[in-house]
Amino acid sequence: MKLPWLTPVLDRPGPFVSLHLDTTRTDPNAAGQLEARWGQMRSRLAADGAPAELLARIEDTVLSPSPIGGRHGRSIFASDTDILVDRVLPVPPAVESAHRGEFPHLLPMMRLIPFAVSQLLIVVDRAGADLHLRAPENPSITNGPHGLGEHASVEGGHDELHKASVAGGGQHGWRTNNFEARVEDSWERNADAVASAVEKNLRERQIDMVLLSGDVRAMGLLREALGRESRARLIEVSGGTRGAALDRGPFREELIRTTEEFIVARQQELATRFRESQARDGASVGGALEVSQALGRGQVDELVFVSGHEPAGIEELLRGALATDAAISALPEDADGIPEGVGALLRWRDDATPSNSIGSMSGDSRRE
Numbered sequence: 345m346k347l348p349w350l351t352p353v354l355d356r357p358g359p360f361v362s363l364h365l366d367t368t369r370t371d372p373n374a375a376g377q378l379e380a381r382w383g384q385m386r387s388r389l390a391a392d393g394a395p396a397e398l399l400a401r402i403e404d405t406v407l408s409p410s411p412i413g414g415r416h417g418r419s420i421f422a423s424d425t426d427i428l429v430d431r432v433l434p435v436p437p438a439v440e441s442a443h444r445g446e447f448p449h450l451l452p453m454m455r456l457i458p459f460a461v462s463q464l465l466i467v468v469d470r471a472g473a474d475l476h477l478r479a480p481e482n483p484s485i486t487n488g489p490h491g492l493g494e495h496a497s498v499e500g501g502h503d504e505l506h507k508a509s510v511a512g513g514g515q516h517g518w519r520t521n522n523f524e525a526r527v528e529d530s531w532e533r534n535a536d537a538v539a540s541a542v543e544k545n546l547r548e549r550q551i552d553m554v555l556l557s558g559d560v561r562a563m564g565l566l567r568e569a570l571g572r573e574s575r576a577r578l579i580e581v582s583g584g585t586r587g588a589a590l591d592r593g594p595f596r597e598e599l600i601r602t603t604e605e606f607i608v609a610r611q612q613e614l615a616t617r618f619r620e621s622q623a624r625d626g627a628s629v630g631g632a633l634e635v636s637q638a639l640g641r642g643q644v645d646e647l648v649f650v651s652g653h654e655p656a657g658i659e660e661l662l663r664g665a666l667a668t669d670a671a672i673s674a675l676p677e678d679a680d681g682i683p684e685g686v687g688a689l690l691r692w693r694d695d696a697t698p699s700n701s702i703g704s705m706s707g708d709s710r711r712e
């Protein structure tokens with residue numbers, strides 16, 4: 345994942361305050377617990393030299409009720425005079441932390457990169473569709489204020505939606521057949537209108553998952569109306585209904601399950617791609633020293649690290665990746681085949697690039 349919004353942190357001199365905390369408020373006692381945890385963090389930051397005025401501004405931000413429901417967290421990076429980055433996290437950090445030092449403390453947030461998934465949920469019926477956009481910094485699938493989430497409705501405009509009943513007489517023969525043909529045509533035209541809106545969103549936005557739910561017949565018509573590439577990206581989710589609540593009940597559980605499966609599959613694909621590039625001596629390097637050298641030469645396209653098994657110098661490697669516009673990805677702690685817990689997929693390689701063959705590396709057990 346590319347992280348251009350972290351540029352303000354790289355462009356300023358230290359010291360920096362780095363704060364990573366769980367801001368979930370699903371429990372009635374959560375607000376009081378958050379206030380107590382922040383109070384302890386504030387005391388530590390003040391003892392480390394953070395200005396009182398800055399800490400007061402951070403407190404106002406941290407303790408203000410969030411419009412976002414469900415489990416989530418927050419990362420804040422600040423200089424002594426300004427809050428540089430204030431980011432909602434799709435899940436709480438594994439470990440809360442507050443740090444003040446010469447460089448920002450990036451790792452707690454970077455470990456959550458796999459969960460930063462953008463989604464377009466399409467809930468269709470035969471009249472049109474509701475489109476719901478979930479951004480990585482907004483865990484809620486429903487609309488939120490301040491630009492954190494958005495949704496739109498698409499109405500096809502063709503309203504002959506219901507076929508005639510063949511029971512009871514009076515609607516038989518060619519008249520009924522002609523009416524039913526008009527109904528089918530209305531459904532198809534409505535599907536075309538929805539498809540146009542979906543294609544526009546996919547062209548203009550970076551969307552990881554495209555989820556489709558709703559009326560079965562309308563789902564089929566939308567599939568037919570979409571282009572081949574968009575059609576191939578659709579992931580069907582059962583249980584969605586236009587105008588119904590999306591963040592509760594069985595449908596919410598189905599969304600969570602589908603998203604978790606997508607995250608696992610994407611991490612597995614990345615780990616496999618790295619291992620295959622290593623095995624064929626392709627465009628990758630593994631190990632802290634090799635990755636550091638590649639970063640220094642501007643070769644790294646994507647930095648990959650294993651959560652919980654990062655090398656001692658991971659913070660410097662993360663800053664190097666951000667400074668050279670490299671993507672950063674985190675793998676689960678049980679991922680194997682990543683020497684010393686860090687590797688890099690390269691933009692290019694030459695004779696001066698360290699060998700990326702695992703078999704050619706030293707006997708360090710963490711490298712094999």
